Amino acid sequence: MMGKTPKRELTIKRRDLMLGMAAGSAGAALGLHSSTAYADSHAQELIKSHGYSFFGDLKYPPDFSHFSYVNPNAPKGGQITLSTRGTFDGFNRWAWRGSPETNSSVVGEAMFAEMPWGGPAPADSLTDSYCLIAREIEYPKSKEWCVFHMRKDVVFRDGSPLRAQDAAFTHNLFLEQGIRSYARSVKERIEAVEVIDDHTVRFKFVDGISRRSLIDQVGGTPILSEQWYKQTGERLDEPSIQSPMGSGPYQVGDYEFNRYVVYERNPNYWGWDHPANIGRHNFDRIRIEYFADATAEFEAFKSGEVNFRQEGSSKRWATGYNFASLDSGHVKKESIPDGTAPNNSGIIFNTLRAPLDNRDVRHALSLAFNFEWTRESLQFDLTTQRNSFVQNQDWEAKGVPEGDELAFLQGLGSVVPPDMLTEPAVMPHTSRKDKPSDRRNKREAFRLLKAAGWSVDGKGHMVDEQGARMTLNFLVITSWDDTRKAIIETYSKTLEGWGIKVNASAVDSAQGQQRFLDKDYDLIYTRILTFSTVGTGLKQLFASETAEVSSYNPAALRSPVVDAIIEAALKAETRAAEITSLKALDRALRYERIIAHAGFVPEYWVSYFDMFEKPENLPPLALGALDFWWFNQEKYDALKSAGVLR
CATH class of the missing domain: 3.40.190.10 (Periplasmic binding protein-like II)
Structure with missing residues (x-):
């Protein structure tokens, strides 16, 4: 993204x-x-x-x-x-x-x-x-x-x-x-x-x-x-305006539907002195403001109505932070290293739906995504090409499988495609950055599509052997920011140029959420969670048994080799064996071509009014702004006196 x-x-x-x-x-x-x-x-x-x-x-x-x-x-x-x-x-x-x-x-x-x-x-x-x-x-x-x-x-x-x-x-x-x-x-x-x-x-x-x-x-x-x-008489499976009765440090306080919610300190909280809570849960109130669009949301931050922001737009990070409070030093802008593997953002193919149930078709459609052009034209050269589902981690698959990983894969038997054992891990394609569509990638895509039974007819339409045109529905939500929408629009235009019809009309958040849960889409620009350990949660991310119902598996992946790897990984008894199995899983997921990976940023982009403080040495696995940052009353009073905050 x-x-x-x-x-x-x-x-x-x-x-x-x-x-x-x-x-x-x-x-x-x-x-x-x-x-x-x-x-x-x-x-x-x-x-x-x-x-x-x-x-x-x-x-x-x-x-x-x-x-x-x-x-x-x-x-x-x-x-x-x-x-x-x-x-x-x-x-x-x-x-x-x-x-x-x-x-x-x-x-x-x-x-x-x-x-x-x-x-x-x-x-x-x-x-x-x-x-x-x-x-x-x-x-x-x-x-x-x-x-x-x-x-x-x-x-x-x-x-x-x-x-x-x-x-x-x-x-x-x-x-x-x-x-x-x-x-x-x-x-x-x-x-x-x-x-x-x-x-x-x-x-x-x-x-x-x-x-x-x-x-x-x-x-x-x-x-x-x-x-x-x-x-x-509440039910877990039904919507409710009531907050479930829990024991946590925060509870729902003030709110107005679709506008804001305030989580406030629980006056009956039992655990302030617990060792696992010391230095944590430091804010009296955590307020979340809701906005209909990205422009109004950012303006609210500039005015001080919102006082902490984790930026997700490379365009805005590059060009939008030039307002008075930042220039005066009242607002801080920081890039903080992120030690976790970034979640896998990109264009995801719903494998439940034909023709996306065909791996070669998915491969062909992924070739329509031009990362190099997107990075330069829409993301201000701030993102990095992703190779892996677990980018920059010790369990990222590299090259041809060898050693323990090769032995692990061979031990799974015939379920492993032979070329997975002999070919390097799938890497992203490269593209020319001077225009959105790359002719070389288009030729390779058409070769793959032809082998899968698709060709261009006399009208310039991509059709199957019965003459039916390839038509894809792209789920887009109105509240998404302009950069994501621009990426989707550019990608869709490339496919249209290939003769593929793309329906990409935006829907509101409620309708989009329901369509997401129902897997009512062919394409979606969202993310797949990354992984760092072995557990049964991998089955909800990637396993065939939950593909149709799991909201963690937007590609609805059903892969015999992925299933076999997960089952074998669950038997790992050491961290070394676990890492070996995770490498194999990364390799298999890349082989299945369920996503056209977008770029990533190995940092947290944060900006905030200068009244918050954080530990000197942040842990590698979390930014923790709501967990172990804290509020400085003197700095807040100074900002109020300067007229910076409302």
């Missing part, structure tokens, strides 16, 4: 990926009170810990006081105001209809700590989770089950106690009313949930399956109030 794109329309938070959109459900109280009751007949070694890593190693010891990257003395207070585009009509993040407020899941917490606004906690480890609502996790080396021993001081925002019964209820609630791909996945992996007592809950996993992500999954599920759901 246009650099580091704000996580807004048609996106899924990393937390939602880890949870598969979250789950919960009540099990029978069995009256078991001793951990010895959990051990099977061939007594195993039991592990009790303050956190969990599949590989058994944790960065932070049991007595850690805070995550190393936070400022433990960060002051609390103030308001940070951000913006987004689109609309919202409720606060049930998990509803399948309507337009829920994007951040409305922040009210919930889980057994393990996380970043409620998106991202991992801690933000300096890919593999660690630390107890939050749980005070301790217990499990055998075989990981056949796990028990969470919960804190007794946790309360929901209404002050009512959070119990093991609520954790079990939420598990079942998500199975019964949650996203279909998640419910199916969980039912296949989690055999039962049992309430041992008010503060002890046990999850039993299905025999004979990979143990990857099982403990992470149940430990990352937000816990909601059973009593609240029963009293209100």
Whole structure:
């Protein structure tokens, strides 16, 4: 897209990926009170810990006081105001209809700590989770089950106690009313949930399956109030103007539908002094202003109505930041290094729909995208060509497979296409940058299309063997910014020049969201989440079993080799083996040609009024502006005195 794109329309938070959109459900109280009751007949070694890593190693010891990257003395207070585009009509993040407020899941917490606004906690480890609502996790080396021993001081925002019964209820609630791909996945992996007592809950996993992500999954599920759901009659699958009853540090305060929402500090929050929370959740209020278009949104920032902005437009970053408050130094503009693999923005092909179910057709259509021209003409030479689904990470596939990766792929048998074993990993094509359409790429595209049964008729139309014209529907949303729309328009004109009819009329956010969920499109310019570890969440991103229903898989990819790689990867027992399998996955995804990759920016582009501060050394896995930045009251007062802020 246009650099580091704000996580807004048609996106899924990393937390939602880890949870598969979250789950919960009540099990029978069995009256078991001793951990010895959990051990099977061939007594195993039991592990009790303050956190969990599949590989058994944790960065932070049991007595850690805070995550190393936070400022433990960060002051609390103030308001940070951000913006987004689109609309919202409720606060049930998990509803399948309507337009829920994007951040409305922040009210919930889980057994393990996380970043409620998106991202991992801690933000300096890919593999660690630390107890939050749980005070301790217990499990055998075989990981056949796990028990969470919960804190007794946790309360929901209404002050009512959070119990093991609520954790079990939420598990079942998500199975019964949650996203279909998640419910199916969980039912296949989690055999039962049992309430041992008010503060002890046990999850039993299905025999004979990979143990990857099982403990992470149940430990990352937000816990909601059973009593609240029963009293209100609310449903998880229905839109609602009510915010689900959670225990998190923020709650919904003031709001006006389609205009703004304020998340404010929870006065009943139990966990301010928890080590995983020290130096975090520092703002009293987090306000999000909604706008219909990008111009109005940016003007609101320039005027001070919005005071923090993460820029997603290379055009605006290059040409728009020339207003008085920036020139005077009252507004800061920074490029902050981003250590994560960028999400995979670009033109995505819906493989459920013919002719995009043909790999050669997808390859041909990707050749119509001219990155070099786009970079120079629309993105001010600020983006970098992407090669990989995991750009610049140790698990990026390179060259011809060899060593452990080759052995891994060979071990999968005939499901692996022979040329994947002998050819270098797919790399992006190159194009001339002097015009949008490159003749050399057009010739290669027409060769591929001819082999797939397509040709140009006497009218200049691209038709199949029955004479039917190739027609593609491109999903475009009115609130998208001008640069993204310009890229779509340029690409569509190139296809039209090839004789392919493209329907690309923009629709409003609500209609666009529903069409996205229904996969009612041939082409869409959005993103596919990246990956850094192996887990069952990969199945929601890429596996055939959830392709038609998973909102994480906009390409609806159904690939036997990708399925086989994921299954084999789930058996990895070391980080080295995990990295090998992730390289193979990157190679296979590139082979399938499901996206015409756009460029990326290896930085966060941020600008903000000079009243916010951040730790000196930011962690590699998150910017964390809403998580561990803080408000400086003296600087705010100075800006007010100078007349910079309203």
